[in-house]
Amino acid sequence: MNKLLIIDGLNLVRRIHAALPDENDIANVQQRSLAALQKMLKQHQPTHIIVVWDGNETSWRKVLYEDYKKGRKPMPTALSEGLSQIKATLADNDIHSFDAQSEADDVIATIATKVISNNGEVVIVSTDKGFSQLPIKNLTLWDHFNQQTFDIQQYEKKLGVEQYQLLDFIALAGDSGNKIPGIAGIGPKSAADLLNKFRTLANLYRSLDNLGAKQAQKLAEGKDMARISYKLAQLQTDIPLNVNLKQFRVKSPE
Numbered sequence: 001m002n003k004l005l006i007i008d009g010l011n012l013v014r015r016i017h018a019a020l021p022d023e024n025d026i027a028n029v030q031q032r033s034l035a036a037l038q039k040m041l042k043q044h045q046p047t048h049i050i051v052v053w054d055g056n057e058t059s060w061r062k063v064l065y066e067d068y069k070k071g072r073k074p075m076p077t078a079l080s081e082g083l084s085q086i087k088a089t090l091a092d093n094d095i096h097s098f099d100a101q102s103e104a105d106d107v108i109a110t111i112a113t114k115v116i117s118n119n120g121e122v123v124i125v126s127t128d129k130g131f132s133q134l135p136i137k138n139l140t141l142w143d144h145f146n147q148q149t150f151d152i153q154q155y156e157k158k159l160g161v162e163q164y165q166l167l168d169f170i171a172l173a174g175d176s177g178n179k180i181p182g183i184a185g186i187g188p189k190s191a192a193d194l195l196n197k198f199r200t201l202a203n204l205y206r207s208l209d210n211l212g213a214k215q216a217q218k219l220a221e222g223k224d225m226a227r228i229s230y231k232l233a234q235l236q237t238d239i240p241l242n243v244n245l246k247q248f249r250v251k252s253p254e
Helices: 009-018 026-044 060-064 077-092 104-117 129-133 152-159 163-173 188-198 201-205 213-221 223-233
Strands: 003-008 048-053 097-099 121-125 139-143
Touching: 003 009, 003 026, 003 104, 009 026, 009 048, 009 077, 026 048, 026 077, 048 077, 048 104, 060 223, 077 097, 104 121, 104 129, 129 152, 129 163, 152 163, 163 188, 163 201, 163 223, 188 201, 201 223, 213 223
Parallel strands: 003 048, 003 121, 048 097, 121 139
Antiparallel strands: none
16 A cells, blocks of 8 residues: 655744754755654655645735735745755655645645545645644644644644534634634634534524624624635645656665
8 A cells, every 4th residue: 555755845844944053054954854754754664755845836825815824934045045955955865845836735635635545545744733624534644843643633622623623613713823814703712612503614604593693793794704714724635736656656775
């Protein structure tokens, strides 16, 4: 069975870079990134490995909602200029990269979904909780920095909703980290309470007459923003990609 190790490239190297005392020491980032990936290869024993990098084109999410990820710190100049060196170092060690046009997340979700649909196994290496919306069968979310698997059950307990409700939850409560707005006046606790009672966003909007006047008004007035927030949070799993898994096969040690 194919087992794909797929790495959220910038999620990894930006954290490695941020931990160094000298932000211009890209050679150190190269070596630490390579060491991290070699450690992952030993831990997970994949048949294939790919590092996916964010591209420079404007994300469709930014087009849909201008404030999406507003206020995020830009990549440090030294790291931005050193990315090609980092990718070259990885390639020299048979760890190949794929450059997304804009956000890596949709590319990762698309590749992972395709491999799993073909009865493969996938390990996504990222600290981005957005990947928790993907079906968990044959999928592991690995946090390299804490050396642990993402615990979806613990995350459900923290938010107070089930996995299938995560996008509905963000549609209502928003996601401050990505500047996804949600509905004004509906916080995480209210969103969880509503979803526990009505189960889905669709059921909730069919049941506004059963709510108090103030809350019903907030939901009615925020319906368009809830729809936008849902779309912003939802990973795309059908991005057209001209890739073949064979390109990313792990070379057997000679």
